[in-house]
Amino acid sequence: MQPGxxxxxxxxxxxxxxxxxxxxGPAITHSRLENGLQIVVIPDHRTPVVTHMIWxxxxxxxxxxxxxxxxxxxxxxxxxxxxxxPKGFSDLVAELGGQENAFTAYDYTAYFQRVAKEHLxxxxxxxxxxxxxxxxxxxxxxxxxxxxxxxxxxxxDTDPAQQLNEAVQASLFPHHPYGTPVIGWGHEIETLDRGDxxxxxxxxxxxANAILIVAGDVEAAEVERLARETYGRIPARDKPPRRFRPxxxxxxxxxxxxxxxxxxxxxxxxxxxxxxSYTTAAPGEAEALEVLTHLLGGGHTSLLYRELVVEQKLAxxxxxxxxxxxxxxxxxxxxxxxxxxxxxEQLDDALDEVIARLxxxxxxxxxxxxxxxxxxxxxxxxxxxxxxxxxWYGASLATGLTIEDIADWPDRIDAVTADAVQMAARxxxxxxxxxxxxxxxxxxxA
Amino acid sequence: MQPGxxxxxxxxxxxxxxxxxxxxGPAITHSRLENGLQIVVIPDHRTPVVTHMIWxxxxxxxxxxxxxxxxxxxxxxxxxxxxxxPKGFSDLVAELGGQENAFTAYDYTAYFQRVAKEHLxxxxxxxxxxxxxxxxxxxxxxxxxxxxxxxxxxxxDTDPAQQLNEAVQASLFPHHPYGTPVIGWGHEIETLDRGDxxxxxxxxxxxANAILIVAGDVEAAEVERLARETYGRIPARDKPPRRFRPxxxxxxxxxxxxxxxxxxxxxxxxxxxxxxSYTTAAPGEAEALEVLTHLLGGGHTSLLYRELVVEQKLAxxxxxxxxxxxxxxxxxxxxxxxxxxxxxEQLDDALDEVIARLxxxxxxxxxxxxxxxxxxxxxxxxxxxxxxxxxWYGASLATGLTIEDIADWPDRIDAVTADAVQMAARxxxxxxxxxxxxxxxxxxxA
Numbered sequence: 001m002q003p004g005x006x007x008x009x010x011x012x013x014x015x016x017x018x019x020x021x022x023x024x025g026p027a028i029t030h031s032r033l034e035n036g037l038q039i040v041v042i043p044d045h046r047t048p049v050v051t052h053m054i055w056x057x058x059x060x061x062x063x064x065x066x067x068x069x070x071x072x073x074x075x076x077x078x079x080x081x082x083x084x085x086p087k088g089f090s091d092l093v094a095e096l097g098g099q100e101n102a103f104t105a106y107d108y109t110a111y112f113q114r115v116a117k118e119h120l121x122x123x124x125x126x127x128x129x130x131x132x133x134x135x136x137x138x139x140x141x142x143x144x145x146x147x148x149x150x151x152x153x154x155x156x157d158t159d160p161a162q163q164l165n166e167a168v169q170a171s172l173f174p175h176h177p178y179g180t181p182v183i184g185w186g187h188e189i190e191t192l193d194r195g196d197x198x199x200x201x202x203x204x205x206x207x208a209n210a211i212l213i214v215a216g217d218v219e220a221a222e223v224e225r226l227a228r229e230t231y232g233r234i235p236a237r238d239k240p241p242r243r244f245r246p247x248x249x250x251x252x253x254x255x256x257x258x259x260x261x262x263x264x265x266x267x268x269x270x271x272x273x274x275x276x277s278y279t280t281a282a283p284g285e286a287e288a289l290e291v292l293t294h295l296l297g298g299g300h301t302s303l304l305y306r307e308l309v310v311e312q313k314l315a316x317x318x319x320x321x322x323x324x325x326x327x328x329x330x331x332x333x334x335x336x337x338x339x340x341x342x343x344x345e346q347l348d349d350a351l352d353e354v355i356a357r358l359x360x361x362x363x364x365x366x367x368x369x370x371x372x373x374x375x376x377x378x379x380x381x382x383x384x385x386x387x388x389x390x391x392w393y394g395a396s397l398a399t400g401l402t403i404e405d406i407a408d409w410p411d412r413i414d415a416v417t418a419d420a421v422q423m424a425a426r427x428x429x430x431x432x433x434x435x436x437x438x439x440x441x442x443x444x445x446a
Numbered sequence: 447m448q449p450g451x452x453x454x455x456x457x458x459x460x461x462x463x464x465x466x467x468x469x470x471g472p473a474i475t476h477s478r479l480e481n482g483l484q485i486v487v488i489p490d491h492r493t494p495v496v497t498h499m500i501w502x503x504x505x506x507x508x509x510x511x512x513x514x515x516x517x518x519x520x521x522x523x524x525x526x527x528x529x530x531x532p533k534g535f536s537d538l539v540a541e542l543g544g545q546e547n548a549f550t551a552y553d554y555t556a557y558f559q560r561v562a563k564e565h566l567x568x569x570x571x572x573x574x575x576x577x578x579x580x581x582x583x584x585x586x587x588x589x590x591x592x593x594x595x596x597x598x599x600x601x602x603d604t605d606p607a608q609q610l611n612e613a614v615q616a617s618l619f620p621h622h623p624y625g626t627p628v629i630g631w632g633h634e635i636e637t638l639d640r641g642d643x644x645x646x647x648x649x650x651x652x653x654a655n656a657i658l659i660v661a662g663d664v665e666a667a668e669v670e671r672l673a674r675e676t677y678g679r680i681p682a683r684d685k686p687p688r689r690f691r692p693x694x695x696x697x698x699x700x701x702x703x704x705x706x707x708x709x710x711x712x713x714x715x716x717x718x719x720x721x722x723s724y725t726t727a728a729p730g731e732a733e734a735l736e737v738l739t740h741l742l743g744g745g746h747t748s749l750l751y752r753e754l755v756v757e758q759k760l761a762x763x764x765x766x767x768x769x770x771x772x773x774x775x776x777x778x779x780x781x782x783x784x785x786x787x788x789x790x791e792q793l794d795d796a797l798d799e800v801i802a803r804l805x806x807x808x809x810x811x812x813x814x815x816x817x818x819x820x821x822x823x824x825x826x827x828x829x830x831x832x833x834x835x836x837x838w839y840g841a842s843l844a845t846g847l848t849i850e851d852i853a854d855w856p857d858r859i860d861a862v863t864a865d866a867v868q869m870a871a872r873x874x875x876x877x878x879x880x881x882x883x884x885x886x887x888x889x890x891x892a
Contacts, residue, residue, distance in 0.1 A: 167699035174616035253613035
C-alpha cells in the first residue's frame with residue numbers, strides 16, 4: 001500500500017479585526033491524507049520552533065456508558081510503551097530540549113510537543129508509532145488506573161468547590177454525557193481494565209479520527225511531505241468511529257444545588273445555563289452569546305462587576321464564561337463570591353435582577369462596542385502565541401467547525417447587534433434552563 | 447427439538463403475619479422450561495378464574511442510550527399482529543369474556559389477561575405466538591409512534607406536576623437510567639423506527655428473559671403441561687439478554703428543583719432520597735426503610751401527618767412511599783401540599799425538623815408496632831386479590847428477588863427494630879442524598 005496525499009483543500013488567512021478586511025494573519029492550510037488524517041499547517045516564522053499537535057476527535061463525552069473516564073485513562077496510557085519505544089518517548093523529547101503534554105476534554109483528546117523545527121519529523125514518527133503500536137498489558141494498565149484514581153481523589157475529595165461543580169454539571173446534563181466529569185466517576189474508573197482500554201484505543205486511535213496541527217517555522221508542503229512519510233504509513237480503517245451522544249430534553253425547571261462542607265472557607269455562587277454552542281447554534285446566535293457573556297461578566301467594566309461589586313457591594317468577585325467551542329449544546333457560566341455580610345440568596349436575587357435588566361433595558365452602545373472590540377482583540381492577541389493558536393484550531397476542528405469558521409469569526413463578532421444580544425439573553429438566560437450552585441461552609445447550613 | 451420441563455425447584459407457602467409461622471397462604475411453585483422460561487403458579491381456588499401474566503425482564507431502564515421510550519413503544523407494538531393473528535388477539539380475548547392489559551415499568555414489561563380457567567391454554571398460545579411472531583412493518587410502527595408521542599404530550603405538556611416529577615427524577619438520577627421517564631423523552635421517541643423496534647424485540651423477547659405467572663383456579667402440574675405445549679415450543683436462544691445500567695456516584699449535594707407554571711392551582715412539595723432497594727440493600731436495610739417510610743408518611747397516624755397537618759397546620763396532605771421493588775438503588779419519596787397560607791420553604795423546614803427528630807429522638811414503640819403490623823397486614827390483604835398477588839410475584843422476580851424473599855418478607859418486617867429504623871433514617875435520609883421539588887403557580891415566582 002502506498003498512501004498518498006490529497007490536494008490541499010483550503011488556504012485561508014485570518015482576517016484582521018477592523019472591517020473584515022484580509023489582514024496580516026498567517027496563511028493556514030488544511031489538507032487530508034488518503035488514510036483520512038487531517039493536516040492543518042499554521043506558519044509562524046518568528047522563531048525556529050514548531051508546535052506539533054495530534055488531536056483525536058473523541059473526548060470524555062464519547063466514553064461508553066458505564067465506562068466513564070476511559071478517554072482520560074487512555075490519555076495516560078498513551079505515555080506507556082510501544083515496540084519501538086518500550087518506555088515511551090517522553091525522555092527522548094526532553095533530550096531534544098522539547099516540551100510535551102496532553103489533555104483530555106469533553107470533545108477531544110490531544111497530545112503535543114514543542115521542539116526546535118529540525119525535530120518535527122522525529123515527533124511525527126513518535127506520534128504515528130503510538131497511534132497504532134501501543135502495548136497495553138495488565139502490568140501497564142492496573143498501576144496506571146491507581147494513578148488516575150489518586151488523581152481523582154486529590155482533585156475532588158479534598159475540594160468541595162470541585163464537588164459542587166461536578167454536581168452542578170450533572171444536574172445541567174442529566175441525559176447528555178457532559179454531565180459526567182472528564183476524569184470519570186470513581187466507581188467506574190475502578191472497573192476499567194485492559195480490555196476496555198484496548199477496545200477504546202482500537203476504536204478511536206485511527207488516522208481518520210485524528211487531526212494533525214503543526215504551527216511554527218515550517219511551510220505546508222514540507223509538513224505534508226513529512227506527514228506522508230510518518231502518519232501516511234498507517235493503513236486506513238473501514239470507517240471513522242461514530243460519535244453518539246443522547247441530547248438533553250428541553251429543560252423546564254430551575255435546579256439549585258447546595259453543597260455544604262466544613263472545608264469551605266469562602267462561600268461561592270455559580271449559575272450555569274444550557275445554551276447552544278458554535279456547532280449547534282442558529283447563525284449568529286453563538287456570537288451573540290459570546291458578546292452577551294462579555295457584557296455580563298468580562299472584566300471590571302462588565303454589568304455584573306459594576307452592579308454586584310462596585311454599586312451594591314454584594315460580591316468580591318464575579319465573572320462569566322461561554323464554553324462556545326463544544327460539539328453539543330453547552331454552558332454559559334456565571335460565578336460570584338459574596339462579601340462576608342452577603343448571603344448567597346441575596347447574591348442570587350441581585351444576579352436575577354441584572355439579567356432581567358439586560359433583557360428589558362436598552363443596551364448601552366458604548367458597552368456593546370467595547371465588548372465586540374475586546375473579544376476580537378483577544379483573538380488577535382492569541383495569534384501571537386503559537387501554542388494557543390494551534391489549540392484554537394484543534395478545538396474548533398474537533399468540534400465540527402471549519403477553518404473558514406475560525407477565519408471569519410472576528411467579522412461575525414463585529415456584526416453582533418444590541419438586538420441580537422437582547423434576543424439571546426431573553427431566549428437562553430431563562431432560569432428554567434439553569435442550574436444554580438451554592439457552596440457553603442457547614443456552620444451556615446446547620 | 448423437543449423442549450422439556452425441568453423439575454419444579456421450589457414449593458413455598460407465604461407465611462402468616464404473626465410470629466412467622468407457616469400459615470394459610472397459597473402453595474406457590476417456581477419452575478423453568480428448558481428454553482429458560484420461568485413458571486410461577488399461585489393456586490387460588492375461590493373462583494373458576496385465572497390471571498395469566500407474562501413478564502419480560504426488561505424495562506425502560508434497559509432502553510439503549512438515545513433510544514429512550516423503546517420499551518414502552520414495543521409494549522404498544524405487541525398489540526399489533528402476528529401471522530396467526532394479523533390484527534392481534536385483543537378482540538379474541540374480549541369475545542371470551544376476558545380482560546387484558548399491559549404495563550411498562552423501569553425494570554420490567556408485563557402483559558396479562560384475566561379469563562375463565564378453561565381459556566388459559568388459549569391465552570398461553572396467544573402470548574407464545576407474539577413472543578416470536580410479531581410482524582413489525584413501517585405501516586404498523588410509524589402510526590403507533592404518533593400514538594405514543596400524543597400519549598406523552600397528553601401526560602406531560604398539560605401537567606406541570608408531571609413535568610416537575612420528570613425534572614426531579616432526572617436530578618436524582620443524572621447517571622442511572624431511572625432518571626429518564628418510562629415513556630421516554632419526546633425528542634428521542636420521535637426518532638424510534640422499525641429497525642429500533644425490531645432489534646429491541648429480538649434482543650429481549652425471548653423465553654429465557656420471560657417469567658410466566660399464573661394465579662387462579664389451577665394446579666402447578668396442569669399449568670406446566672400447558673406451558674410446555676405452548677411456550678415450550680419456542681426454541682432457546684444462545685444467551686439471556688444482558689441488563690446493563692451505569693450506577694450513580696455517591697451524591698454529595700442537595701438539589702432543589704423549582705417548576706413554576708401558570709397552570710398550577712395547588713402548590714406542592716416533594717422530597718426524594720436515593721436509597722437502596724430490596725435487591726441492592728444490606729440484609730434488613732430495605733425492611734427498615736419500609737417501616738421507616740410507613741412511620742413517616744403512612745396514613746393519619748404517621749409522624750408527618752400528625753406534625754405537619756394536625757399540629758402545625760402547614761399541610762393539607764402528606765405521604766411517603768418507598769419504591770423498594772427495584773433492580774438498582776431507588777427512591778424514598780415524601781410529598782406534601784401546603785395550606786394556602788404556607789410557603790413551600792416553611793413546609794420544607796418543617797419536614798427537615800420531622801426528619802431530624804426521627805433521627806435523634808427515641809421512636810415510640812407503639813408507633814413502630816403499628817407500622818410493622820400494618821405493613822404485614824396489607825401484604826396479607828393483597829393476597830386476597832389474585833391480580834395484585836400475581837403482580838407482587840412478577841415484580842419481585844423481575845427485579846432479582848426469589849419467591850423465598852417474598853415468603854419470608856412478613857417475618858423480616860416483624861424483625862425490624864427501632865434501632866434499625868433510626869440507623870436507616872440517619873444513613874439514608876441525609877439531605878445530600880435528596881432532591882426537593884417545588885411546584886408553584888407563575889404569580890408566586892414572579
